[in-house]
Amino acid sequence: MSDSTRTAEQQAADWLILLREEPESASLQGRFESWLDDDPVHACAWVAVSETFGTIAEVEPEPGSRWQGTDMAPLRARRRWRWRQGNPGRAAAIRPGQLVAGACAAALMLWFAPAALLNLQSDYVTAPGEVRSVTLADGSTVNLGPGSALAVDYSAKARSVRLLAGEAWFDVEHNPAAPFRVVAGDVQTTVLGTSFDVRRVGGATAVSLKRGRVRVATEGFTRDLSPGQWVRVDEAHGVETGADDPALLGAWQVGAIIASNRPVEEVIDELRPWFGGRIVLLNRALARSRIDGVYNAHEPENALAAIVSRAGGKVQRITPWLIFIT
Structure with missing residues (x-):
C-alpha cells in the first residue's frame, strides 16, 4: 500500500x-x-x-x-x-x-x-431530466420521460415493448393485424390504435388513456379503459381506478406535473426523475397527505418546495444531490 x-x-x-x-x-x-x-x-x-x-x-x-x-x-x-x-x-x-x-x-x-x-x-434510455421522442418501426411514437428505459420486440404479427423503468407516452399507429402491447412489470396493456401513458415507479405501474381504447390486465384483474380513465397497480397487485380530464393527461411531456387530490408521496415520486438526485421522505403522515396544484418539473427543487409547503412539511438540502423532507 x-x-x-x-x-x-x-x-x-x-x-x-x-x-x-x-x-x-x-x-x-x-x-x-x-x-x-x-x-x-x-x-x-x-x-x-x-x-x-x-x-x-x-x-x-x-x-x-x-x-x-x-x-x-x-x-x-x-x-x-x-x-x-x-x-x-x-x-x-x-x-x-x-x-x-x-x-x-x-x-x-x-x-x-x-x-x-x-x-x-434496453433499446432506448433517458437520463435524469431528459425527455426523448422515439419513432418506432411501424410509425408509432413514444415520448420517454426522465430516467426511463424501453425495450422493443417487433414481429410481423405482434408489436411488443417493455417499459423497464420510468414513464412513457405512446401514440400508436392503427394495425388490427398486429396488436400493440406494453408490458410494465406484471401489468400488460393491449391496444389497436390509441394515445396513452404508462408509468412504472418501483414496483407500481399506472396506465392512463387519452384517446381510443386499451385493455389493462394483471394478476386477477382486467379492465378496458375509456378516454380519461386510469388504473394503478401497486407491488402487492392492489388496484386503484379513477378518471381525469383527458386533456390534462401527459402534461409531463412539457414539464408539468398535475396533482388533483393526489398523495404527496405519489407526486414526489413523479418528480424524482427530474431531479436526478436522492429525495428522502421521512414524514409518513406528510407522505399520505393529499394536494392539488401544477408544478414545474424543469425546476425540481422549487417544485418540491411548493409541494411540501402545501402539506405543511419542510425541505432540507444536505448536498446538491441529497434532499430530506420532514
Missing part, C-alpha cells in the same frame, strides 16, 4: 470522527465533500475506513447515464450515512489494502451493475 493511500486512510479516519461529532454541520459537510472530490483515492479510503469502524454507508444505484467518464463521480455523488457503534477488533482481521480494493469494487458494483444491466436490456 502506497504512502498516499495510508495518508488518505488516516484523513478518512479523522473525517469519520468529525462527522460523528457534528452530523448537522453544513460547513463541515461541504469541506468533507471537497476532500472526497480532490482524489479518487480519498473516496476508496472513506469506504474502507467506514467499513472498518462499523459505519454503515447506505448507497443506492442511479442510472449510468448520470455519470460521464471514468472518474469516481458515482461514489461521491450519492451518499447518506447512519452511524452505529463499531467493533474495533473487527479491523485487525482484515488487511487495509485488501479492504480498500474490496470495498471500492463492491461500492462501484452497487452503482454500475444495475445501470449496466438495464442498459443491456
Whole structure:
C-alpha cells in the first residue's frame, strides 16, 4: 500500500470522527465533500475506513447515464450515512489494502451493475431530466420521460415493448393485424390504435388513456379503459381506478406535473426523475397527505418546495444531490 493511500486512510479516519461529532454541520459537510472530490483515492479510503469502524454507508444505484467518464463521480455523488457503534477488533482481521480494493469494487458494483444491466436490456434510455421522442418501426411514437428505459420486440404479427423503468407516452399507429402491447412489470396493456401513458415507479405501474381504447390486465384483474380513465397497480397487485380530464393527461411531456387530490408521496415520486438526485421522505403522515396544484418539473427543487409547503412539511438540502423532507 502506497504512502498516499495510508495518508488518505488516516484523513478518512479523522473525517469519520468529525462527522460523528457534528452530523448537522453544513460547513463541515461541504469541506468533507471537497476532500472526497480532490482524489479518487480519498473516496476508496472513506469506504474502507467506514467499513472498518462499523459505519454503515447506505448507497443506492442511479442510472449510468448520470455519470460521464471514468472518474469516481458515482461514489461521491450519492451518499447518506447512519452511524452505529463499531467493533474495533473487527479491523485487525482484515488487511487495509485488501479492504480498500474490496470495498471500492463492491461500492462501484452497487452503482454500475444495475445501470449496466438495464442498459443491456434496453433499446432506448433517458437520463435524469431528459425527455426523448422515439419513432418506432411501424410509425408509432413514444415520448420517454426522465430516467426511463424501453425495450422493443417487433414481429410481423405482434408489436411488443417493455417499459423497464420510468414513464412513457405512446401514440400508436392503427394495425388490427398486429396488436400493440406494453408490458410494465406484471401489468400488460393491449391496444389497436390509441394515445396513452404508462408509468412504472418501483414496483407500481399506472396506465392512463387519452384517446381510443386499451385493455389493462394483471394478476386477477382486467379492465378496458375509456378516454380519461386510469388504473394503478401497486407491488402487492392492489388496484386503484379513477378518471381525469383527458386533456390534462401527459402534461409531463412539457414539464408539468398535475396533482388533483393526489398523495404527496405519489407526486414526489413523479418528480424524482427530474431531479436526478436522492429525495428522502421521512414524514409518513406528510407522505399520505393529499394536494392539488401544477408544478414545474424543469425546476425540481422549487417544485418540491411548493409541494411540501402545501402539506405543511419542510425541505432540507444536505448536498446538491441529497434532499430530506420532514
